[in-house]
Amino acid sequence: DSGVTQTPKHLITATGQRVTLRCSPRSGDLSVYWYQQSLDQGLQFLIQYYNGEERAKGNILERFSAQQFPDLHSELNLSSLELGDSALYFCASALAGGLATDTQYFGPGTRLTVL
Amino acid sequence: AQSVTQLGSHVSVSEGALVLLRCNYSSSVPPYLFWYVQYPNQGLQLLLKYTTGATLVKGINGFEAEFKKSETSFHLTKPSAHMSDAAEYFCAVSTNTGFQKLVFGTGTRLLVSP
Numbered sequence: 001d002s003g004v005t006q007t008p009k010h011l012i013t014a015t016g017q018r019v020t021l022r023c024s025p026r027s028g029d030l031s032v033y034w035y036q037q038s039l040d041q042g043l044q045f046l047i048q049y050y051n052g053e054e055r056a057k058g059n060i061l062e063r064f065s066a067q068q069f070p071d072l073h074s075e076l077n078l079s080s081l082e083l084g085d086s087a088l089y090f091c092a093s094a095l096a097g098g099l100a101t102d103t104q105y106f107g108p109g110t111r112l113t114v115l
Numbered sequence: 116a117q118s119v120t121q122l123g124s125h126v127s128v129s130e131g132a133l134v135l136l137r138c139n140y141s142s143s144v145p146p147y148l149f150w151y152v153q154y155p156n157q158g159l160q161l162l163l164k165y166t167t168g169a170t171l172v173k174g175i176n177g178f179e180a181e182f183k184k185s186e187t188s189f190h191l192t193k194p195s196a197h198m199s200d201a202a203e204y205f206c207a208v209s210t211n212t213g214f215q216k217l218v219f220g221t222g223t224r225l226l227v228s229p
Contacts, residue, residue, distance in 0.1 A: 002158060002160070004158070042219060042220075042221045042222065043159075043205060043219040043222070044219075045216060045217060045218070048214070048216075050214075055214055056214055056216055058216070090158055090159070092158075092159075094215070100147050100166070100209055100210060100214070100215050101147070101164075101166045101215075102215050103161050103164070104161070104215070104217070105161075106151075106158035106159040106160065107158050108156075108157055108158045109157075109158055
């Protein structure tokens with residue numbers, strides 16, 4: 001158990017809908033990262049937050065957005081969902097500002113299925 | 116831009132045999148390198164990482180990896196495979212300055228037969 005929690009574990013929805021994925025980092029960790037894992041794209045970095053502020057962006061679509069709240073939990077919002085958005089979405093947390101030497105601790109993931 | 120190539124999407128070994136998972140990286144700056152393991156229906160877990168210092172890095176569960184700059188490689192090895200090692204393994208690279216931004220390889224699934 002990494003100490004990172006993600007809810008829900010599974011999510012099934014229809015095209016065009018909007019969903020919110022939630023992540024609670026390990027106690028004391030200030031950085032939260034979001035990743036998407038799919039069969040065709042592999043494991044891709046989406047976005048990073050540090051202490052409530054966006055720190056880095058990866059291959060995140062404009063239809064996707066995220067935020068980190070004062071209690072440090074984070075939410076990833078996916079809208080206008082398409083079939084191709086079906087994937088496993090991971091959250092990871094790290095102690096400090098995401099320094100190069102940090103260890104990222106991954107949650108168990110949320111499996112999103114878009115029908 | 117940085118990238119990682121993992122040779123072999125599947126590797127099969129017998130229990131007790133040597134495990135060798137290959138990773139080559141491309142980076143315009145000195146890299147930090149990582150190996151993660153993903154067990155079925157679980158998130159990723161860090162096995163080991165190379166940042167600075169000794170190029171032979173030891174990790175959890177008996178795994179180790181050696182950073183070879185001349186070969187741009189960071190292969191993962193374990194002398195004797197165990198059934199519990201069956202999982203997917205990901206190599207990742209990050210820059211050695213600023214904030215960590217992991218770029219993952221496509222993964223190698225390790226199959227261990229009795």
